Amino acid sequence: MLLQRIITAVVLLIVLLLVSVFLAPVYFRIFVAIASAIALWEWLRLTASANAARIIAIVYLIVAGWTAIAGFDDAAVTTAGVMPAGMPWAGGISPVAAGVATLGVLFWTIAVPLILNRADTQRTPVSVLSSLAGIIVVGGSALALAMLHLQHGVWFIFSFLGVIWCADTFAYFGGKHFGGARLAPAISPGKTRSGAICGLIAAVIWMLATMYIDGSFAGYVHQYFPAFLVLLVGAVLATYSMIGDLYESLIKRRAGIKDSSNLLPGHGGVWDRFDSILSVTPLVLALWMLIRHFH
Template sequence: MLRQRVITAIVLLLVLASVLASPWQQAWPVFLAVVSGLAVWEWLRMTSRPMPVIGWVGGAAVILGLIWQGMLWQGAVKEPVGLSASQGSQTLFLLSVALSSAVWLMLVPMKLKHADVHSAAGLPVWGLFAPVCLYATWGALVVWMDQGGIWLVISILALVWIADIFAYFGGKRWGRNKLAPAISPGKTREGALVGLNGVIVWMLVTSQIPGSYAEQVLELYGWFLLILIAALLGAVSIMGDLFESLLKRQVGIKDSSNLLPGHGGVFDRIDAVVAVVPLAYLITSPSLFQ
């Protein structure tokens, strides 16, 4: 199993490196579109299990729609008659960012608090959230890459990775009290606290590095709010992981799919990313709807 995980991880890193190094302008948006579509397919497989065709149709529609959207934003295709990219697709993207952020901040915590791992009631409704959330995530990462480059994107994704890694090892070392035993028995409150502190340290350190996400936050809000925002994003990262774990518990599966040998599915790998990215984008866009 370990050998399989390592091989898969190496392949994924090579694919990502190839995308980032590609001279083709559409490489990054298309790559993210495929990743988003596969995650939507897995998400919908869990929330509409009696009708698997919904997952296939939803995933394919997201891939094709996002590829077209990326080409539209970068001028590779003509805008439809009567639709301005700035007034149409951009507005739709910004609305998806706001809606995703609101759901992760208000509805997901309530779902986790009152979680029933033995009931699949309400899952189809959560399936409707999948394309909205993945669209917001895709758009934010595309815009960040276009405006700030690789370092800006990596600086925010690293926040998610640090929250996960620090929480895991912190829980191994000091974990005593379960965070959400019915949803994810391996997670502890102590581990979560270590993860949050890891994110805060990362944001404090990278705020001094030009072009980072934390630098933007610091310029907008100052040191005190930087720390609070870091803690908030760290907490949302943990919620993203717990949310997907709850979906899997409710439908009785271990992984969202077996697309990535040794790692499970695409959604398993980006569950925290799709929770953090829309909110992180909203935070650094205070004039979003002015």
């Protein structure tokens, strides 16, 4: 099982490096469109009917694929990071981007904590609202990744994803090592409070380690905020990462399954790998838009 997980992770990393570093930006956007369509299908098959999940995911893939190819002008992006007039995201911050970022942040900040706080494995999830949230969150996160990649480059993307990976990895191993009280026993019995603390600390250390590196997410935030606020941002993102993980765990528990699918050997489904990205990315986009607006 461990070998299978390692092999799958290495293959995914190679593909991600290929489409984000060695190929034109459009290939990164196509990769994100495909991956997000699969994640959306996995989400909807747990909150809606199988047919509805399939149809919506196909329609989403067509729209996302078209947007990835025709919705951005790679050559015309200015050094200031502003999309040319006439493009779907003209001005760099479109009403669509602002809307999905706001809805995503509200969902993960207000709705999901309330749902988790009242978690009861006997309750049936509100399928319509959960499905609608999935479309907005997945689509918004895909758009955010595409915009941020085009505006700031691959290192910016990898450096803020590093916050998620650090939080996830150290939460797992920290929980295994220290054990102790469960973080949310009714949702995910394997997660511990000690693991969550280890994940938070690791995320903050990652932000500190990358804060003075040009082109990094932490470095970008540090241009406008003092160091202690940059580290606080890391802790907040790590918290949202755990919220996204717990929400998916709750949906899977209510559906009576272990993994969102079996597409990734040793890892489960794409949503299993992207759950934290979906909860963190809208917040990163919202922070970027606020910085752009006030500076």
